């Protein structure tokens with residue numbers, strides 16, 4: 001039997017552990033016996049030496065331990081990772097059997113594998129090893145993934161700044177099998193998209209918005225649509241497919257804007273029904289206001305404005321600003337699809353911000369729907385932080 005270094009927690013942390021929250025913060029640690037390395041498995045106990053769980057130790061992170069198991073009989077072996085990965089993949093069910101699949105197959109903490117993200121794009125897997133635990137077990141994880149998934153290659157996109165909090169350098173590159181080409185073609189619903197897994201955002205595509213892109217397509221027949229923060233055109237193409245008369249897409253990134261055009265061509269969308277602008281949304285919305293431009297449906301899917309608790313107020317001002325401007329630009333009976341992917345902003349606060357924006361815009365409005373992240377981004381009940389994407393469908397009078 002393997003013996004693991006022992007970490008004793010303070011009494012104040014016992015409740016969180018009993019609730020099986022996967023994180024143990026540095027201020028909850030009373031003492032550590034031995035000198036565990038970054039990512040090494042530790043055995044966590046209470047002050048009375050009662051077993052709490054096994055977790056991955058991260059000496060430089062505020063999140064000192066990420067729990068892997070609360071079962072005293074479990075050993076954190078390659079077989080453990082194989083089992084967790086197998087279970088996660090099995091849960092993706094029919095999403096994986098579609099042609100050229102684009103699916104998150106491992107969603108970190110919520111799939112019992114803290115700090116590990118694995119997305120499948122057609123014949124390739126793209127992984128992010130975001131904390132010390134998965135980093136230390138990378139070889140085992142990659143070999144299990146290669147065995148469990150019939151893919152051509154596995155690519156790493158650990159070039160995320162959250163790695164710095166774990167004392168890990170940013171890195172990317174081929175991990176196993178074939179190196180992916182510059183662009184991978186995937187399918188979402190009946191549409192095809194090109195994904196740049198090497199330089200695109202996150203692992204290349206915003207898979208979490210899959211259901212919401214489809215939803216938007218149901219509201220746009222013969223409408224004039226504005227898609228703000230459009231990235232590579234996900235919502236824009238679904239709007240065109242849904243029969244929109246015209247779709248204007250705005251993104252500040254040159255690479256994203258050029259991808260919208262590629263994706264539109266790939267799906268034979270008529271360029272006469274599209275306008276693509278490389279601009280700052282905050283400025284573009286003001287220009288449309290000054291020009292008296294109006295739209296029937298507006299999508300607002302900004303990047304994360306609050307990446308920490310301290311940024312919530314500033315982020316709230318940003319959300320209010322764009323929502324206020326967008327609400328003013330809507331025609332009568334128009335719809336706003338508005339999102340926040342900031343985990344630090346709860347749904348109730350987001351709704352309050354949008355409600356304040358409507359008041360200031362002088363628009364009477366109702367919520368006609370709530371949106372969230374797609375089902376391949378599940379949220380473990382023990383890890384409410386996993387629920388980050390909130391969206392509202394707002395109808396204005």
Ligand code: SAH
Nearest residue numbers: 206229230231234251252253280281301303
């Ligand atoms: N809705 C997209 C994902 C949006 S991600 C989808 O379904 O794929 C957020 C996007 O906002 C990124 O592409 C980023 O380049 C862009 N962005 C960030 N700040 C911006 C700004 N101030 N103005 C315009 N675009 C911005």
